[in-house]
Amino acid sequence: MPYGNEIAVTEATSMRSTAVMASVRVIAETVASLPKPVYQRLKPRGKRRVSHSIGDLIGKSPNPYMTAFTFWETLMSHIMLWGNFYAEIEYDSAGSITALWPIPPHRVEHRETADGDPYFRLTLKSGKQKDIPFYAMLHVPGLSFDGRKGLSVIGWARQAVEVAIATENFAAEFFKNGTNVGAVVTTPSTLSDGAFDRLSKSLHSSYSGLGKAHKLMLLEEGMTFSKNTIPPNDAQFLETRKFQTLEIARIFRVPPHMLGDLERATFSNIEQQGIDFVTHTIRPWLVRIEQTVNMRLFGQDEQKKLFTEFLVEGLLRGETKARYEAYNIARNGGWLSVNEIRELENLNPIEGGDEYLRPLNMAEVGKPSEGGDNNNDNGQGNKGATGPLDAGNQAGDPESGGGTD
Template sequence: MKTLRIPIISRWLEKRSESSDLSNPKRWLYNALGIPYGNSIVVTERSAMRSTAVLTCVRILAETVASLPLPVYKRLKPRGRERVSHPVGDLLQRRPNPRMTAFTFRETMMTHILLWGNCYAEIEYDGKGDIKALWPIPPHRVEHMETEAGDPFFRVTTSDGKQHNVPFYAMFHIPGLGFDGKKGISVIQWAKRSIELALATEQFGADFFENGTNVGAVATHPGTLTDEAFERLKQSLREKYEGLGKAHRLMLLEEGMTFSKNTIPPNDAQFLETRKFQILEIARIFRVPPHMMADLERATFSNIEHQSTDFIVHSVRPWLIRWEQTINWKLFSETEQQRLFAEFLIEGYLRGDSAARAAFYKEMFNIGVYSQNDIREKENENPIPGGDRYFAPLNMIPLDLLDEYYKGKLAPKEALKGGDNDEGEQEGAEGMGAAGESAGGPEG
């Protein structure tokens, strides 16, 4: 009786049935331990950083988020906000713990979430119950657990192998894209094939040029060499001509020998095109514009500014919202959440060039939205005396008074006075009223 064989499953079982130990390791054991097997490439969250494209994308996103100001605000009534001094703001902008700066903390947390899909920081409290420090934890050392009652908590394994449990409220956890809303997925593992190809092309290029540009040549002898003559010739060729620093040397051959190159140019093998495509592929995974990775092939002076704005809006802002909502949820008490919140400042990245900013500020100043000091603050300039006043045009009328004005029930002076204007504003209103009447006002 023949045994039923299913090709894929049978081959998998045969590989597992082969004996494998440290003296005779098989490929699956190498992969399980994260060790390259022969010339194979094993992609992990750490080894993926060997790809220049992955390294560049992670650095760009992590450094951008880490460098943005993150002040704490107090909500004003009926609307508006005001910057306040708060211990959480000190943790986020100056020193989250005694061993690192705020920039290093946020950069490390962003690197974790970009590679592993999650970032964790244990919240340390003092004797009064106030937050004392934030300690980042590598994601591969954190497990999501639940009690018998279904309450979540985290199990952390330290570098010395010890374990301790962290309550849910004491863990600052930002998940990336995921399926259950509890834990994010690793982008590196989902894009494993693309990163493998990028690393493989880099390895091929390194191997190709390792012995210089004159590799893969053939030396032909008209006769037959003895073993001793063959070894002497091989050693002579290696010593004199092999290596990048010995390329393009004049080669001297004996006994009628001929020399011919047997190489395939990398360009003919689409080597450069493959490398370029993989850079763009990884840039798409992290949503980073190619020009920020020093690929200016399709960038122009007219579109590079819009690409930079698009990067802030569609690539960086989703990460900022994750940070803001987690901060406001985990670092403020329930009573503080009603009146305090933290928010990143990104206006500096969106303000455009000098001409565009000047036109925007002028328009905002003319309609009374910005004062002179508001504009100076956005340009990182110090305030000036008397620069906090807001100005508005006098030839305008509130919409709720417009119907009464045209029905003749409201005089032009009263419409603009609004009960609070000074004499100068009243005079301006009279002038406007005269202009309105001549243009077909209530008495026209």
């Protein structure tokens, strides 16, 4: 290692860096908290939610000892640190999937048979090895060079994480007052050993420690007291720690304010950063997982009819007023129904709520409206329309010329 204190950075020890731990937590917990319903494809297009055993596994409990949240949180932490997630697929006698069992990535090896068929070799806690066929392993790889095994993010960014941990270790030692001299007492003459011991004990017992700060110090025999400040080369580590937080945030594509760095965050940009987090950080992970789950957990015939996807609308809601204004535009524009809006708000549907509105001044291009051509070229205006003017004529409005004497 490049540092004398031999900082060993592995996927597990990298979590000692607060920036790494915060990045992994915010992404893993966000993904784990999203709903993951199963849908049936409708013809010619569209979808609807359905009840399915796979939906229960990925949305409720993948195995008897683990909740769905814990499962997906584990999945994301494994991918983000090791670059791969593995879970053994358990089948019953009928060939249906009954459980998913996560496996630590460092215990799995990628192997191939003599014919080139892939399989996985698992090393158990006892040291014994077990071969798992390809169909019985749910493997979600991260960024990869060969499309089979993902790359370890910590392995590639080891030096950046190492510097982050080194600066945190230095800060801990610095504030422990291990080698930093807080003040200096000087005397014009040489002290005897006995006088030096008495002075040391007096200074330590009377003035050392936070509880004895700001006390008046009494000196004798021409002694002078001078307090040391943090020298520039020692204070520089504070800036280094800030930079390493940004460096770790860059590696995981996490907005700095989500790691507690609010230096560049404002009320005007923090909401946009949250949207960018969903779009550029969370969404690629979701697509990667969705495609793997749909391909590996649904049979070939089911893949044509069923699929699952994460729901991210809740992360994009924004404030209540802006959300309701957007719903109003969508409702009046005719492309969202009442029940669709209520579903986005996690509300139950209502009777008659599946109808769509059609604005009166909108029609297909080139197709006359039901009330007549409202846009003819002869300058006659809204010839076939009915409105306040026609109503006035029929009611006998005297100013319209259509009344009765």
